[in-house]
Structure formats: structure tokens, C-alpha cells
Amino acid sequence: MGRIKQGLDYFPMSTSFMHDRIVRRVMKREGDAYNTDLDDVKRIIALAVECGLFDAGLFRQYGILTSADIQRQYLFITKRRSSSLIDPAYCLLEAEELASYHTSPNSKNSAEDADNKTVCDVTTTADTVTSTTDSATSEAEMSTLGTQNKEKQIKTNQNKINHLSDSPQGENGGGKILKSRKVMTQEDINNLQPPPDGMQRNFEGLLENLHSYKILPSEQYAIILKSNFGAIGHPVWKGFSSIRGSNGKIKLPGRYLLSVIN
Structure with a gap:
């Protein structure tokens, strides 16, 4: 069988509790920084009983801290239970008020439905x-x-x-190099060869500089074509000199070189 619940999972409290006249009276006497020493706790409890925050008769006779308002709050929370669990010896409410919190079986079934x-x-x-x-x-x-x-x-x-050509570089009928739109990889760049036209170039030095500045393959390919594979005397070499002299201030060396040689 299911066990009848005896206690509460929570006990709601009014948000205006700290503005209650009795609470403010206790705080005025003791302050808001309560200590946890036994003597201080006993003194504050006695003051709360004296001010009417708890029922004085039950406290003196049984050492119980309760009040009519606390019991009303409890009955309101548990009004859907079949019976109240307030001991008659400690109950501070009149029989008529207690009856108003009881729920009839029909009402209970309707509420459950x-x-x-x-x-x-x-x-x-x-x-x-x-x-x-x-x-x-x-x-x-x-x-x-x-x-x-x-x-x-x-x-x-x-x-x-x-995709205009299967190879990174192709030639049209006029002997001009076609700019392929193929997505270039570093392997494609490394496999490039300068045209055998007798022009003085430093293609290996160009590749080495492009690699050292970690320029993207697509930018490398454009720089290689525009510099005629690293032709000697081409403005690209002045561009590398400016990058070295900037001490890292040029953050996009690939774009900088393209702006120089365009």
C-alpha cells in the first residue's frame, strides 16, 4: 500500500515576510546580522515568542514553535489530502476553520478528473x-x-x-599563356617549369620566397605568371624586399605582391 505522506516537500513563504511588523520589530531589537551562538538563538526565539511571531502557550508548555498563520498555511498546502495531520493538542484553529480546508470525496474526484x-x-x-x-x-x-x-x-x-586546360599552363595559337581557372595545389606549383625562351629568371628563388611567406597556391600561381616565372629585374623582387623590411607588418604578403606587380 502507498504510504500517507507526512511532511512537505517545500513550505511557501510570503515575499513580504521581511516587511511584517513583528519581524521588523525583532530585527530592530537584534539587527539583521544574527549570530548562531546558542545564547543568541535562545534570546532571539524568546523575543519572537514575546512579539507574537510564535504561540507563547505552546512554546512554554511543549517547546513547540508554531502559530495560527503557520497552521493555516500548512492546511492550505495540504487541503487535497484526505485528512489534516495537525495534532488536536497543538491545533490553534477553530473547528469551523478546519472544516473549510477539508475536501469532500466528490470534490476530490472532480479535481482528480x-x-x-x-x-x-x-x-x-x-x-x-x-x-x-x-x-x-x-x-x-x-x-x-x-x-x-x-x-x-x-x-x-x-x-x-x-577548366580551360588540363595542365596548369597552356598555350593558344598566338603563343600566349592561358590563365587556367583550375584550383591549384602546392603540388601543381612545384611541378611548374619556366618556358625555354632564353630569358634570365630565378624561378627557384621565386618558389623559395613564396613558400617561406606561406602564400596560398592560388596566389603563388598568379604571382608566377605575372612575374614571368621570376624574371630578373621584375618588380616582384622589390616586393619581396619590402616584405622583409616591414618586420611582419605586411600581414597578407600574397595580396601585397599582386598589388605591386599588377
């Missing part, structure tokens, strides 16, 4: 919300997948259009 109906309504609403949420989630996922597929297709088509 109302609670059950509320629970059912809440459950149904929760199921509806969950179903709606699942449906919205599915639609969102399908929309996201459709968007991703569309973006993937656009990217694929763009790569086909931009």
Missing part, C-alpha cells in the same frame, strides 16, 4: 507539436538536401566552364 483531463490535453498537444515539428524537420532536411545538390551541380558546371 480535471487534473487527468489536463494531463490528457497536454499530452495530446505535445504529440501534435511533436508531429508538427517532425514534419517541419523533414521538410527542412529535404530543402537542405535540395539546396546542397543544387549548389553541387552549379559548382560542377562552373568547374567545367572554368
